[in-house]
Amino acid sequence: MSVELTTPSLIPTLPGYTYVDEGIFRAEQERIFEQMWFCAVRSADLDRPGAWRTVQIGRESVLISRTRKGGIRAFYNVCRHRGVKLRMEEQGVAARSFQCPYHAWTYDFDGRLIAAPNLTKMPDIDRDEYGLVKVHIREYLGYVWVCLADEPPSFELDVMGAIEERLGDVKAIEGYDVANLSLGRRVRYEVKANWKLIIENFMECYHCATIHPELTEVLPEFADGLAAQYFVGHGADFGDDIKGFTVDGSEGLDRIPGIDEDQDRRYYAITIKPTVFVNLVPDHVIIHRMFPLAADRTVVECDWLYVPSVVESGKDVSASVELFHRVNQQDFDACERCQPAMSSKVYAKGGVLVPSEHHIAAFHDWVSGKVGDVTPSS
Ligand code: FES
Ligand SMILES: [Fe+2]
Missing domain, CATH: 2.102.10.10 (Rieske [2Fe-2S] iron-sulphur domain)
Structure with a gap:
């Protein structure tokens, strides 16, 4: 008789104190943000x-x-x-x-x-x-990346490698010509939550059906809870009756000329540790930069980037901006609701990840590898 070993449905998260403890945050500053x-x-x-x-x-x-x-x-x-x-x-x-x-x-x-x-x-x-x-x-990608380490880690491995890992090939981002797009809108969000909650939230879509009605309308597969980040190279398809990546599914802006046919009508999301999210759709690119300021406070700057002629001609980008602006608000509200509970005694050992969130465990392992030896200060 053979016994099949399977991964349990629920696997543990990081313990609650890792999201609130000042000593852990200080170690993250020292070993993550000041090194990468x-x-x-x-x-x-x-x-x-x-x-x-x-x-x-x-x-x-x-x-x-x-x-x-x-x-x-x-x-x-x-x-x-x-x-x-x-x-x-x-x-x-x-x-x-x-x-x-x-x-x-x-x-x-x-x-x-x-x-x-x-x-x-x-x-x-x-x-x-x-x-x-x-x-x-x-x-x-049109941004200045800074490294405070005396000997910086490999940019190719850490930054471009994250894109390759997600899209299957770093060249897959080239057609979007991100460095030459123009800024259509920038919104700054003050989020009362730990930076790791924001990353974890971005990596999963188990919450999409509950909190993102507009996004799941545009990307129907998100209603099933599997994030685009779950499969290498996978982009989420727009719904059949969706014309563009906009708050009401109406027509978007001018398509970025260099993208491949199979990138059209698809949404790709990339997490570049420790603080960047890149979102690719046919007519714009959305870049989130996080600035973790305290264990329970993170500023997120979000840029919506378009083909230069769209911005120069003053075309109305509001329906396009509004979709992800709502997603951001919905996500950050959720993170802010998690944050106070991180110090609850019920969450002292953390919570659990369901199967569609299991890839978040790799992020937790990565964090533990950096600061897992630090004794909490409180
Ligand atoms: S010139 Fe004296 S502190 Fe800068
Ligand atoms: Fe979300």
Whole structure:
């Protein structure tokens, strides 16, 4: 008699404290956000020399700016003199240089120390050595990806590899020409939930039938609870009577010219750990960037990107934006409802994943591999 070993229907999640504990979050900042490639800003937002943005990556503030020659540089947002945060705001344009508001040390757009009060009387100061400290950058899909690690991990494996793993081939994203699309809309969501809840929610579709009536109308297979991310290379088909990826299934915008026939009328979703979601449909691309700010607080910036002529001509993208904006609100509401329960004694050992969510266990294993040895601080 043979005994068949099968995977049980229910497998455990991470314990509740991993979503609330400050010590665990600190370890995630240190070992995940400050070590991996982190999608920071959209390159086109740095639209002229001196344009800059600041972003929080783990425990660090990073200043990202456009140089005079059109390049992009990223620095720790820390003055080399006595450590003042050079720029407190989130964005701006510097006329000629970055001058520290405390004692006026001044850096050019390449980060070199170019002036300081009495600098000429201190001839031994090496202006490069006391320049702003650079961090590694890569531009990909029209975004600036930053890595704070001294030795960055492979971008090809970690970032492009995530796309390959999902689509079956990294080339499958090329036809969408994401880097050359234009920003049609950006919405910033303040989510009172741990970043891992947001990732887990994005990875599964068991909740789709319950909370996403508009999305399941457009993508009927989502009503069955199997996410597009469950199968390699699979894109969810639009319903037969659906004309476009819009809130009411009406016609979308101009199709992205380079996509393949089999990518038409399909939706693909990709998770790029630790903080990025990419959504591909025939006429636009939606990119989510998460900024985890505390164990229970995450900012999500969501960009809707279209063929440039759509944006330039002022076409109405609202029905198209509204679909995923509602999905975002529905998802983030759900995450915010989970968050308080993460510290309930009933959830101390966590909950369970049903079979259509089993792939989330791989994400949990990955997190545990990074911070599983950390003793919770509370
Ligand atoms: S701290 Fe920046 S110039 Fe003194
Ligand atoms: Fe969802």
